[in-house]
Amino acid sequence: MNFSASTTAEERLERINALISRVEKPTRYMGGELNMRVKQGEGLFRFALCFPDTYEIGMSHLGSRIIYNVLNNREDTYAERCYAPWVDMEALLRESGEKLFSLETKRPLDEFHVIAFSLLYEMCYTNILTMLELSGIPLRSCERGEDAPLIVAGGPCVCNSEPIAEIVDVFFFGDGEELVNEFMDAYAEGRRRGAKKRELLLDLCAIPGVYVPAFYRAEYENGQFARLIKTEEAAPDCIERRIVRDLDRAEFTGDLIVPYMSIVHDRIALELFRGCTRGCRFCQAGFIYRPIRERRMSTLIEYADEQLKRTGHDEVSLFSLSSGDYSEIHEMVPAVLDRYTKNRISVSFPSLRIDSFLKDDLEKMQGVRKTGLTFAPEAGTQRMRDIINKGVNEDDLLRTVKDAFEAGWQGVKLYFMIGLPGETDEDVLGIAELARKVSREFYSMPKDKRGKGLRCTVSASTFVPKPFTPFQWEPQIDVDEVLRRQALLRQALKGIRGVEFNCHFSETSRLEACFARGDRRLAEVMIGAYRRGARFDSWDEHFKKEAWDESFAERGLSVDMFANRRISTDEPLAWQHMDALVTLDYLKKEHERAFEGIVTPDCREKCNGCFGQKCATHCGMHSARAEGSL
Amino acid sequence: MRIIAAFSKLEPVKFVSHLDMQRLFQRAFRRAELPLSYSKGFNPHPLLSFATALSVGYTSESEYFDVMLDEYLSPEEFTRRVNAALPEGVRITSALDAGDFKGSLTPLMRSADYDAVLSFDAPVERERLEAAVSSLLDGELIVDKKTKGGIKSVDIRPMLLEASVADYSENHARLEIRGVLSAEGGLPPELLFGVLEERLGASFSRRVHRKKIEMDWSDLKL
Numbered sequence: 006m007n008f009s010a011s012t013t014a015e016e017r018l019e020r021i022n023a024l025i026s027r028v029e030k031p032t033r034y035m036g037g038e039l040n041m042r043v044k045q046g047e048g049l050f051r052f053a054l055c056f057p058d059t060y061e062i063g064m065s066h067l068g069s070r071i072i073y074n075v076l077n078n079r080e081d082t083y084a085e086r087c088y089a090p091w092v093d094m095e096a097l098l099r100e101s102g103e104k105l106f107s108l109e110t111k112r113p114l115d116e117f118h119v120i121a122f123s124l125l126y127e128m129c130y131t132n133i134l135t136m137l138e139l140s141g142i143p144l145r146s147c148e149r150g151e152d153a154p155l156i157v158a159g160g161p162c163v164c165n166s167e168p169i170a171e172i173v174d175v176f177f178f179g180d181g182e183e184l185v186n187e188f189m190d191a192y193a194e195g196r197r198r199g200a201k202k203r204e205l206l207l208d209l210c211a212i213p214g215v216y217v218p219a220f221y222r223a224e225y226e227n228g229q230f231a232r233l234i235k236t237e238e239a240a241p242d243c244i245e246r247r248i249v250r251d252l253d254r255a256e257f258t259g260d261l262i263v264p265y266m267s268i269v270h271d272r273i274a275l276e277l278f279r280g281c282t283r284g285c286r287f288c289q290a291g292f293i294y295r296p297i298r299e300r301r302m303s304t305l306i307e308y309a310d311e312q313l314k315r316t317g318h319d320e321v322s323l324f325s326l327s328s329g330d331y332s333e334i335h336e337m338v339p340a341v342l343d344r345y346t347k348n349r350i351s352v353s354f355p356s357l358r359i360d361s362f363l364k365d366d367l368e369k370m371q372g373v374r375k376t377g378l379t380f381a382p383e384a385g386t387q388r389m390r391d392i393i394n395k396g397v398n399e400d401d402l403l404r405t406v407k408d409a410f411e412a413g414w415q416g417v418k419l420y421f422m423i424g425l426p427g428e429t430d431e432d433v434l435g436i437a438e439l440a441r442k443v444s445r446e447f448y449s450m451p452k453d454k455r456g457k458g459l460r461c462t463v464s465a466s467t468f469v470p471k472p473f474t475p476f477q478w479e480p481q482i483d484v485d486e487v488l489r490r491q492a493l494l495r496q497a498l499k500g501i502r503g504v505e506f507n508c509h510f511s512e513t514s515r516l517e518a519c520f521a522r523g524d525r526r527l528a529e530v531m532i533g534a535y536r537r538g539a540r541f542d543s544w545d546e547h548f549k550k551e552a553w554d555e556s557f558a559e560r561g562l563s564v565d566m567f568a569n570r571r572i573s574t575d576e577p578l579a580w581q582h583m584d585a586l587v588t589l590d591y592l593k594k595e596h597e598r599a600f601e602g603i604v605t606p607d608c609r610e611k612c613n614g615c616f617g618q619k620c621a622t623h624c625g626m627h628s629a630r631a632e633g634s635l
Numbered sequence: 636m637r638i639i640a641a642f643s644k645l646e647p648v649k650f651v652s653h654l655d656m657q658r659l660f661q662r663a664f665r666r667a668e669l670p671l672s673y674s675k676g677f678n679p680h681p682l683l684s685f686a687t688a689l690s691v692g693y694t695s696e697s698e699y700f701d702v703m704l705d706e707y708l709s710p711e712e713f714t715r716r717v718n719a720a721l722p723e724g725v726r727i728t729s730a731l732d733a734g735d736f737k738g739s740l741t742p743l744m745r746s747a748d749y750d751a752v753l754s755f756d757a758p759v760e761r762e763r764l765e766a767a768v769s770s771l772l773d774g775e776l777i778v779d780k781k782t783k784g785g786i787k788s789v790d791i792r793p794m795l796l797e798a799s800v801a802d803y804s805e806n807h808a809r810l811e812i813r814g815v816l817s818a819e820g821g822l823p824p825e826l827l828f829g830v831l832e833e834r835l836g837a838s839f840s841r842r843v844h845r846k847k848i849e850m851d852w853s854d855l856k857l
Contacts, residue, residue: 023840025650026650026692031650031691031692032650032651032652032655035650037647037648037722037723037724038722039722263662263722265648265650265651265655265659266652266655267654267655267658313665314666315666316662316666317661317662317663317664317665317666317720318662318665319661319662319665349673349679
């Protein structure tokens with residue numbers, strides 16, 4: 006019980022430890038892991054790096070690990086971690102009146118100078134509310150006084166951060182490696198001067214890539230978003246996305262913290278490159294991380310060697326949005342396999358397109374530990390794949406699975422989407438046709454040449470339109486239609502040997518679409534749902550539909566008006582003040598080409614001009630092409 | 636070669652589960668660059684096994700594991716290298732070359748000594764506490780035990796070898812408990828504390844520390 010207000014730090018620590026001992030997974034809150042950064046001393050800026058999901062998910066996020074290192078490499082700052090408390094810890098915190106605390110020093114969050122959230126997916130927003138409330142911090146930016154910590158956020162959702170614009174004080178748009186340092190410099194300078202919050206925000210909004218939503222006001226007409234009006238002269242009209250130009254020399258993770266518990270990605274993760282040149286029209290990541298920037302193979306191997314030594318991990322994952330596009334991939338794969346597999350370290354290349362060069366390496370890849378192969382054709386027919394600009398054809402796919410089967414693999418996962426713009430029943434049935442061909446490919450091989458039994462999992466998720474994609478104007482199909490197409494596919498897949506169907510449409514896909522394209526009115530809806538118990542909305546077992554339905558109704562809004570509406574291409578968009586570098590004109594052009602079924606080539610072949618005027622200054626592909634390195 | 640090692644698991648890592656301790660050691664071994672031997676088969680893993688598990692939340696200065704190495708390493712060298720790689724709170728306290736001993740450590744276990752510091756929610760008189768503790772040694776100790784087949788009533792009295800009050804102050808007490816610990820099972824301290832709370836009519840939080848596991852080393856020709 007918290008009877009006295011003035012308790013010593015040790016007593017508090019004792020009480021926190023008592024709470025930790027009572028939860029199902031104490032290691033989520035314990036801290037003290039190997040390679041955790043420890044800093045002592047007065048006058049440090051306290052930066053809480055928060056992830057609005059559980060420890061095992063947050064600790065798997067590479068971006069947060071990079072920012073943790075960048076901030077802690079500063080002498081004036083101590084960055085500590087905090088994750089969303091699971092429901093058992095939340096209940097204990099509420100019951101005991103203790104505040105949510107950091108893992109490193111167990112300091113209550115409201116004693117930090119800055120609280121930062123990573124926004125990886127829309128469905129984590131209610132957890133931000135939990136974390137603020139459990140720290141005794143008012144939820145709305147306008148309710149927080151001079152003494153409250155500054156609430157900042159970064160990550161892909163900042164593309165359209167309007168639904169939480171009234172919660173967060175400062176957004177970081179784009180790559181964070183350099184931006185957080187510039188932010189901390191300006192923050193430190195402001196504090197030294199004794200600047201008030203408004204002054205500080207004015208300083209901050211001058212940094213490229215910083216968005217201070219309080220300096221803008223939204224207006225609505227006829228129930229729709231109409232415009233955003235600047236209320237502060239000094240605030241920029243447009244916030245340009247930040248890009249780290251030289252990724253190879255950018256700061257990385259430093260020594261990785263080694264968790265005690267098993268986390269989702271329990272391995273050394275190395276980013277081969279950022280960005281993607283493919284231009285799949287549904288894929289937000291494909292647009293908002295442009296241009297493509299690589300790390301050198303020698304740099305990556307250096308990181309891998311170092312991290313293996315410092316962590317004792319036995320698995321290295323070399324990832325990117327499309328690893329087959331890495332310029333040194335044909336040297337890289339055999340080199341790392343040779344280097345590590347003899348030491349029983351398994352190496353994985355998620356999102357690697359296996360081509361003929363890499364066929365021989367397939368066997369080595371499964372040598373250490375057997376994992377499944379994953380392919381994402383995304384759509385079942387060539388017509389549909391042309392609409393979405395997914396440059397995969399059936400022959401490539403079948404040839405690749407054949408190679409994999411010959412190398413002894415028998416588990417294959419095929420990822421598809423249903424509800425894509427322009428989809429017909431034939432396209433849905435095409436998914437089953439493709440699965441049938443994969444199955445036939447396996448069973449037509451002689452028994453001694455292949456594995457015993459095929460395990461082919463067909464997964465179908467539901468299309469979610471996302472800002473800064475050519476499909477940002479497209480509606481999500483409604484629930485009944487999703488269910489009908491799923492049933493159609495399930496029926497068509499019946500009886501195909503070795504094939505299993507895995508689909509789940511939950512309300513969360515609808516809500517995701519709603520928040521992805523939402524505006525500022527959603528903040529109150531979200532707070533209302535949170536008050537009714539909405540938590541961990543991306544976890545099916547926690548999703549509370551009634552809480553959301555009631556809250557939407559209360560505000561006179563609906564999920565459908567955001568998720569299921571076709572937006573006309575000349576309508577104002579709630580995120581149009583964000584300059585993601587890819588131009589609106591380019592997205593419109595791609596939108597048109599989609600419905601004409603015209604594919605757009607990979608931009609390494611030919612510049613498609615997606616940055617418009619800024620191609621020359623911001624892309625770097627021009628100069629790279631001139632140098633002949635592409 | 637095979638090394639048998641004793642280790643301590645203290646306050647900073649007391650919430651790390653048994654499964655996570657195995658991974659913790661495997662990672663420490665790799666950081667220490669030990670010449671580990673691996674199992675054959677589909678999913679090769681280091682040949683590391685623990686004598687027994689320790690309850691989550693307990694500390695201990697007497698846990699055991701054995702591990703196979705492909706090359707000879709003196710037990711001193713082993714201890715030095717592993718300790719340099721272990722996180723705070725876990726330490727190898729001694730190690731020995733197991734020679735040609737082939738068996739598992741688990742059947743060598745005989746008993747375990749626990750130190751339990753109790754913190755009472757409300758003051759309890761010493762006499763009442765002592766009476767309740769000594770009553771544990773009289774007659775049966777029927778508890779509900781969770782097993783794979785559901786909840787079963789069992790008598791844990793045969794598992795309890797000694798129990799006494801070692802230190803006392805109004806709100807705190809330290810008990811010394813010795814219980815059976817063997818391959819077939821052992822004293823479940825938490826169930827014993829449950830009985831004690833019932834007989835005392837008072838509840839308490841506790842810190843439990845395993846001081847010693849008594850092992851029968853006679854099969855090992857050391």
